[in-house]
Amino acid sequence: MEVKTFKSGAHIPHYKSYTEDKPITRLSSPKEVIIPLLQHMGAPCEPLVKVGDKVKIGQKIGESEELFSAPVHASVSGTVTAIEPRTVPTGDKDDCIVIEADDGPQEFEMKQVRDPETVTVEEYRECVREGGLVGMGGAALPTHVQTSPRQPVDTLLLNGAECEPFLTCDHRLMVEKAEELIKGAELKMKSIGASKTLIGIEVNKPDAIEAINKIIEGRDDMEVVPLAVKYPQGFKSHMIKAATGRDVPRGARSAELGCIVRNVGTTVAAYEATIYDKPLIERIITVSGPRVTKPGNYIIKIGTPLAHVLKECGVEELEGHKVVNGGPMTGLAQVDLNAPVVKNTTGVLVLPPEMIPEEGFTDCVRCGKCVERCPVYLYPNHISTFSEAYLLEEAEEWDIMDCIECGICAYSCVANRPIVQMIKKAKQKIQKKHKAKQ
């Protein structure tokens, strides 16, 4: 088995054993869901309902006319009790639709409405758009935007790397829903005109590789690409480089490189949206942490408050802990447990105090770990020092804008420097500066 990868990166303890063998199960439906009107990159939705309205599970409740947007749907049946700013995973207060669930059944009815054999490309695209699909691996880019690439695309690249520690939701999905995944890939291939599907999976998920290989056996248009277990293997640029060998120059969109990268969860969700008319109202989320009593891979409704998730998973003591929405390398530390899980929530992690890195840092001592490991071959040492001193032009000269914010530099820093934070801040300033110039 030839294992592919990219140069640099690092092995990070992966803490996946808490949940990698836990089958996908459904978490109880909460009494109240909080649906943010902006859960994607792009324009926020306008509410389609008002306070007091009765809504049904799967009903579209928010939409925008902008191209870069994705509608949002009710994840429970019940009554709209508020449309107001609420805490979202970023810690900000954004407009949300709050729905109080009624006592009826709260499971979406999976009734086949289209035949995967006969569904047209137009129908597929419409379903993906109407279903509110976004990149569920983290980027949350509206999926329909990339379902109609202008350039011809030869390869569909399914991203099942799941390189972030703790997370196993994609892993379990590939094991348990391999068939839907491959059917979803067929739909997607048809819609972009690709002739080949590559499925990139890190080799620490042999059961996922096996499950998929069983289904695609004998096909020459689909192939599993085993990838080295290395962070950040699952980042789009590095997935492309590893699986296809193609360079990913700055500013190039993946379609220009002849491939489209799609998270495995999104692929299955798009399939369900097309065949069952099931919008993106729930997703698989890994709930994990060394002291979580019932860690697992749960189907959780979008909008479920973190407090509900944690209570159901047997988390009681939280004082001084860190609750992360997403993976431990790039996820968001939560400040308010009333914040909901959203479309790109891959994990809810509870890190006990002894796992939380100390604060406080010193000057760079040039140990070189960050340079050695940076997957984009930058000099985080120089860039962070420039960013710290607001030397934005120097930071730009050292290619700060190429940074993919994977966090490996800060993870490795012997001086405990918050390198990614410094870079993020400087990047924002630089972007502002460029905008002002225009």
Next chain:
Amino acid sequence: MTQPQLASTPAPHLKADMRISTAMRDVMIALLPISLMAIYFYRGYALLLIAVCLVTAAVTEVIFRKLLQKPISLNDGSALLTGLFVALLYSATTVWWTAAIATFIGIGIGKELMGGLGWNRFNPALFGYVTVFLLAPFLPFLNVDYTPWEVGVVSQATPLVMMHQGMEMPAWWELFVGFQGSGAMAELSPLSLLLGAAYLFYRKHIYWQTPLSILATVFVLTLLFGENPLMHLITGGLILGAFYMATDWVTSPITGKGKVIFGVSIGLLIVLFRLGLPPTEGVAFSILIMNAFVPLIEKLTKHPSFSEPKQASAL
């Protein structure tokens, strides 16, 4: 659920265990075999010198950081390590205040006044040592003969001097394992230094490029000039310099290519000093000279970003 106080520091939420203090501690551990060898050979003389340098290092760092109104950073261990390095650069019978002054200069001027750990252009221990070496001819009190008590210490020519003057050399294995007349404490047992270096490789604090390119350059050049290359490798400060001094994070290039250029240049200079100039302090001078060129080397060896468009192939 009542709202608990949550930790909310930004991503990444995981961190590797390695810190500056861990690294400094590991280098101290790596220097344990050679320190023990020195104490074994020179007893009280070695102990006194090491103790004086450690105390001077700590006191100097505290004084300078207080004066510069910076937080005390003894915890990172870098000052103590510099102190130990300075001690080992001297022969055991050196008068203690000379080593103390070298430590003071190394840490006070070589490190703290240059901006503190991370900003120092020169290896602090070598900086202090060489400064004192250059001052010594003008300041006689730095060269006082100092033997307050008897410990059968034989004062004799160092192997490098013996080699330079064509004297008969001790057996190579004796020089390699432990030879009392070796001059600096760090020079008396290459084997002990290599044991420590192996630990540093294992802990990934140092990389092969710098030491290997120094040793290879010295080996090839001395061979070309008809010298005994093995003797050159195991005598003088070469092993200490190649594995411990030239690999100093702060004062050496970061990338592999840069480390090779740095190492080869140091090797060249060492041979130049050893064959063309008075044979002492060649390694120290060579490393300090190349320390100054690190920014240039880094500029020349800067690698392109992953996202840098590759040059279009010729059509």
